[in-house]
Amino acid sequence: xxxxxxxxxxxxxxxxxxxxxxxxxxxxxxxxxxxxxxxxxxxxxxxxxxxxxxxxxxxxxxxxxxxxxxxxxxxxxxxxxxxxxxxxxxxxxxxxxxxxxxxxxxxxxxxxxxxxxxxxxxxxxxxxxxxxxxxxxxxxxxxxxxxxxxxxxxxxxxxxxxxxxxxxxxxxxxxxxxxxxxxxxxxxxxxxxxxxxxxxxxxxxxxxxxxxxxxxxxxxxxxxxxxxxxxxxxxxxxxxxxxxxxxxxxxxxxxxxxxxxxxxxxxxxxxxxxxxxxxxxxxxxxxxxxxxxxxxxxxxxxxxxxxxxxxxxxxxxxxxxxxxxxxxxxxxxxxxxxxxxxxxxxxxxxxxxxxxxxxxxxxxxxxxxxxxxxxxxxxxxx
Numbered sequence: 001x002x003x004x005x006x007x008x009x010x011x012x013x014x015x016x017x018x019x020x021x022x023x024x025x026x027x028x029x030x031x032x033x034x035x036x037x038x039x040x041x042x043x044x045x046x047x048x049x050x051x052x053x054x055x056x057x058x059x060x061x062x063x064x065x066x067x068x069x070x071x072x073x074x075x076x077x078x079x080x081x082x083x084x085x086x087x088x089x090x091x092x093x094x095x096x097x098x099x100x101x102x103x104x105x106x107x108x109x110x111x112x113x114x115x116x117x118x119x120x121x122x123x124x125x126x127x128x129x130x131x132x133x134x135x136x137x138x139x140x141x142x143x144x145x146x147x148x149x150x151x152x153x154x155x156x157x158x159x160x161x162x163x164x165x166x167x168x169x170x171x172x173x174x175x176x177x178x179x180x181x182x183x184x185x186x187x188x189x190x191x192x193x194x195x196x197x198x199x200x201x202x203x204x205x206x207x208x209x210x211x212x213x214x215x216x217x218x219x220x221x222x223x224x225x226x227x228x229x230x231x232x233x234x235x236x237x238x239x240x241x242x243x244x245x246x247x248x249x250x251x252x253x254x255x256x257x258x259x260x261x262x263x264x265x266x267x268x269x270x271x272x273x274x275x276x277x278x279x280x281x282x283x284x285x286x287x288x289x290x291x292x293x294x295x296x297x298x299x300x301x302x303x304x305x306x307x308x309x310x311x312x313x314x315x316x317x318x319x320x321x322x323x324x325x326x327x328x329x330x331x332x333x334x335x336x337x338x339x340x341x342x343x344x345x346x347x348x349x350x351x352x353x354x355x356x357x358x359x360x361x362x363x364x365x366x367x368x369x370x371x372x373x374x375x376x377x378x379x380x381x382x
Contacts, residue, residue, distance in 0.1 A: 001174055002125075005112050008068065008167055010132040012105045015075065015160050017140025019044065020220070023095075026153040032088035040091055042339060044099035049335040051103015056328015060321060064108040064115075065175045067324075071104030072168035078102075079161030082154050103335075107327035112175075114315045114323055126308035126315075127260050131252035133307070138245040141238065196329060201317035204370050205326075208269055208310045209333040210340075211366045212303070215276055217341025218359045219299075226352035232289060240296045247300030252308070265312035270371040272305030277363035284356035 023044075027037040051071075059067050078098040085091040113129055147156045196202050224237040251257065260268060279299035286292055310330075318326045345355040 002113060002116055004170070004174055005109050006129060006132050008072070008105065008109050008171070009113075009129055010136050011160070011163050011167060012102065012109065013133045013136035014140045014143075015079070015102060015164065017137050018144035018156055018160055021141050021145045022148050022153040022156055025148070026082075026085075027088060027091055029153075030085060030088050030091055032091070036088040036092070040088065040095050043092055043095040044102075045335045045339050047096045047099030048103040049332045051100040052107055052330075052332040052335065053103075053328045054100075055104040055107040056325040058104075059108045059111050059324025059328070064112040064324065065171070067104050067108040068112070068175065069168055069171050071101060071108060072164050072171060074101035075105065076161045076164035076168060079157045079164060082157045103331070106331050107324060110311070110327045110331075111324040114311070114327070115320050126311035127252045127257040127304075129311070130304065130307040131249050134245045134249040134252060134304075138242050138249070141241075145238075196326060199317055201313055202326060204266065204269070205310045205313040205317070205330060206333045207366060208273065208306060208313070208370065209330050210337040211273060211363055212276075212306055212310070213334045213337030214341035215280065215359050215363060217338040217343075218345050218355050219280075220338075221342040221345060222350075222352040222355040226283070226292075226356070227289075229352060230287060230289060236289065240292055243293050244296040244300035244303065247297045248304040248307075251301055251304030257308075260308050260312060265309040265316065266370060268305050269309035269313065270367045272302045272307075272309060273363050273367040273370065275299070275302030275305065277302075277360040277367065279360075280356045280363065281360035284353040284360065 023041050024037050027040040032040060055067055055071065075098065078094065078101050081094050081097075082091075085094055110129065113125060144156045147159065197206075219241075223240060227233075227237045227240070276299050279295045279302060282298075283292060283295045286295065314326050314330055315323070341359070345358065348358075350358060
């Protein structure tokens, strides 16, 4: 059933990535001002963060099956409800509910995958889940752009809604037996929130998630500006992003993914963050499109090493009965990173080159801190 959960992971991120090209046009068509259009885009990430944390707590208490089922069905309903948006304010309300319900899915899905993986294969398992995330990042925006141009934005959302509800029904059939044992539920409530933020290994995973998506936020915001400044169009931006995604997928699925079970995750995570940083710093100085493709490939290699390593760190640092809560916070840091990455560089009024250089330096600092920290112990379960 792990393959089925990988499919859930794919469509969860497919839902996210299909929104990117269409949400601003949808908001504009409903009469939204530029401010409300930006708010509509950001509202999803805001409520998604809340949903991630709620999912973590409920997953440890009820088991991943119930939360996955509710998340898939409610998210499908919210995606269909975009037809009901009549103005910018109703769209904002739907965006909030959509982000909240979608936030339930990913922590529960990754908790299921982590708990069902063999300890010696946790790195490779995390890499395979990363491949499905990368695949969604490549397919989602392209699918969304094509379907929206042929039909409408709500058609894109409705197609995703259909698959979410179908996955919910199939989850009810196939995953009912994979619930957390009753004896663990009381134990799962004992661990305090502060315990997660006192464990250096977990903090590495949380900070790594933040920095990874911080860079993604900057990339989504600054790369189109960089490409336009070089005299190219938005299609080139899409191809550059696809290059990063395709390279990452190759690392995830090729035999090189065995490295994630051979080398300590702290080292592969530090390497990944440093490779991403180097790619962004060189991009800031480059004015040649072909060279940008090479650097996006380097960034993709870094992403591919960092993402599964962070998952391995989290699995290594937590016990099964507390893993849902850990993944809830983990993906909350994902959502926060995207918002702060694009928001901070915009607030500082940085140019594209300055934004890439600034982010690269931050990632270098994060990699150094990660590798220099002393090795911590697991979270105590008492």
